[in-house]
Amino acid sequence: MKYTVIIFLVSLLNFGQTKELHPVHFSVINMEYNEEQQEFDISFKLFVNDFEKIVDKNYNVVLNFGKNNQLKDCDKYIDRYIKKNLIIVFDKKSVGRKMQQEKFTVKSEERSIWIYYKLSIKKPHKVLIRNTLLNDLYNDQKNLFIFTIDKFQEAKKFEKNDTDLQFVVK
Secondary structure (H helix, E strand, C coil), X not given: XXXXXXHHHHXXXXXXXXXXXXXXXXXXXXEEEECCCCEEEEEEEEEHHHHHHHHHHHHCCCCCCCCCCCCCCHHHHXXXXXXXXXEEEECCEECHHHCEEXXXXXXXXXXXXXXXXXXXXXXXXXXXXXXXXXXXXXXXXXXXXXXXXXXXXXXXXXXXXXXXXXXXXX
């Protein structure tokens, strides 16, 4: 049942009538541990127009993804916003600032942006996540977060008034 809900919610990201409007305000974050590399692969999927709006609102910068006049340094604004709004604490040590931005990809046919990070770190035991992505733009914003290490998986739907997740990796 849990996975059916996740699949349904992820499919909502592909639904929309126009580039400017879509019926849901939703993002997906996947954080998966690579044992061999001793690092987390972290991916974000967000609506392009929402992310452009929030960067403009917070930094007075117009990104214009996928257009010829796209800022050459837009990755620094992406990085700044992500690291401000996704706080990661492993075993009582804040590690989110150590995330290294790998790349971002704009998928215009889906009206979405994919953002990728790597986080080199030993496998954690206790985890605290605070996720406030896009909460300062939409009151009905939902952020699905999926955390995976080996066969252990934790998932949560973050909302404006429910931004924290704490658990122990089993």
